[in-house]
Amino acid sequence: MERKERTRRAILDAALSLGEESSLGAVSLRQVAKEVGIVPTAFYRHFDSIEDLGLALVDESFVSLRAMLRAIRRSDGTIPTFTEIVDRSVVTLEEHVHRHRGHFRFIARERAAGPPAVKARIHHEIQLCERELATDIARLPGTDHWSAEDLHVLSGLIVTAMVATAEAIVDAGGRPEAEKRVSDVARTQLRMVLIGALSWKSQP
Amino acid sequence: MERKERTRRAILDAALSLGEESSLGAVSLRQVAKEVGIVPTAFYRHFDSIEDLGLALVDESFVSLRAMLRAIRRSDGTIPTFTEIVDRSVVTLEEHVHRHRGHFRFIARERAAGPPAVKARIHHEIQLCERELATDIARLPGTDHWSAEDLHVLSGLIVTAMVATAEAIVDAGGRPEAEKRVSDVARTQLRMVLIGALSWKSQP
DNA sequence: CAGTTGGGTGAACAGACGTACACCGAAAAG
DNA sequence: CTTTTCGGTGTACGTCTGTTCACCCAACTG
Structure with a gap:
């Protein structure tokens, strides 16, 4: 139960740090997943897009x-x-x-x-x-x-x-x-x- | 000689109109080329990137x-x-x-x-x-x-x-x-x- | 008129993309 | 202890990306 929250936080932080370089529209789901250390499809467990x-x-x-x-x-x-x-x-x-x-x-x-x-x-x-x-x-x-x-x-x-x-x-x-x-x-x-x-x- | 200038203008205009939707970093060379009506590689005749x-x-x-x-x-x-x-x-x-x-x-x-x-x-x-x-x-x-x-x-x-x-x-x-x-x-x-x-x- | 320049073509590549699917294993619920 | 839930995995697909190369043909140059 708290693992989900931890991963969710990690995704948010990863998106922020990737956003340092380029805008959100240019950030890919796969980049975020790689940064977090999860497989791309796991992203959908937390956000729709x-x-x-x-x-x-x-x-x-x-x-x-x-x-x-x-x-x-x-x-x-x-x-x-x-x-x-x-x-x-x-x-x-x-x-x-x-x-x-x-x-x-x-x-x-x-x-x-x-x-x-x-x-x-x-x-x-x-x-x-x-x-x-x-x-x-x-x-x-x-x-x-x-x-x-x-x-x-x-x-x-x-x-x-x-x-x-x-x-x-x-x-x-x-x-x-x-x-x-x-x-x-x-x-x-x-x-x-x-x-x-x-x-x-x-x-x- | 003036064909080059015309195409260049067309590329600039296409980039502007595509930029209505998303930021420049998210606009692709191929989108621009398609909008202009030229093949992707022709883009390089006018701009490096x-x-x-x-x-x-x-x-x-x-x-x-x-x-x-x-x-x-x-x-x-x-x-x-x-x-x-x-x-x-x-x-x-x-x-x-x-x-x-x-x-x-x-x-x-x-x-x-x-x-x-x-x-x-x-x-x-x-x-x-x-x-x-x-x-x-x-x-x-x-x-x-x-x-x-x-x-x-x-x-x-x-x-x-x-x-x-x-x-x-x-x-x-x-x-x-x-x-x-x-x-x-x-x-x-x-x-x-x-x-x-x-x-x-x-x-x- | 012949020759060279140069804008535009088309195929091909290696890689990244979003997303669908079947599956696994740990934790929560009964 | 068994069952269900669900976060995470791995594979696979079709599409789009930047960039390369060899090629073509119209338009300027001599």
Whole structure:
């Protein structure tokens, strides 16, 4: 019973590590099986197809991403300054991408090049992130009279920037000075956006 | 002599249309050849490999993108308001993505999932866009005392948002109401960023 | 007009691919 | 202790892949 779970994990990990080189659509069932150390047909005991495997990986990736977002949110109590929010967010993202490089690389690739079903699932999950961020922003001081659309547009912009930052960190390939440059840029960009948000609608 | 050029074009077009479904790494030389109507071996008369084909497509795509950027810039003479700049930029981008959907789809896919050499070329071209935008912003009123880094950080943010917008337009798949929603969001986001830029460093 | 270049052909190869099938052996269920 | 379940095995198939080679014929060159 637990052997199945172990093999399933091995398949997921193998797919992630093979995905370092090429996109999921180009990964073959046989490659995965060889990497895991099982015969090709045994693959079907766990997944219907490579696409099915991809969907499982998306779910897994976003579980860890959501954990990260919760960690950022778990900083209430004191009213933080904008700088604190920005710094904490970027630091958390950086650390998390570091720890789950494989998952983030997978999401970055498949978001643009995966099978349609996988792309759709990723798109949907990212939209959920945007919505959650929007409700968070709504709780911040100074956004009282914002419209719901403007809130969502702003959170969309921030999420876009964070996704791009995560991709840049992955591309930095672990070289510390490159990662530092990326996160410094991200910090500045977030501050610029938040400053813009502060003067929004106050002087329309 | 002109037959070679015609076939070459046909190969480029075939690669683009096949790239609608899957990423370049998953497109086979034989598929392309069949689509063009030539025998597989004839492919080698024009390109060394699929990756070589990809590099040619990147160049071609950015030629048209640069034409677009020049078109946006070709609006000097009168000092435009920020709203005018934003509207003109978004409209131009929308129209251009519409006209070159295949190229933009290709860039979006290969930027994240292409062969390393193709990814590198795309990354380099996008950085060139960022630099050009930075010099444009520097000419705008109100950015006199910005540092070079801040200028580049801002243009990076804007380019990121525009790339995401282009991808969203491509994903809209030509449905007019979806495209309109995307471009409205893009307009608002650009305005937010520019408003932030205006209060940047003026009150540090 | 004869000669050379070069884009396109067709057959052939060795290997990788997805998938179907019959089978095995350990663990869970009775 | 027997039976059933089920993850993993091995073989086999037809198809598609990249790349090679010898060949052909239209179009430029002299």
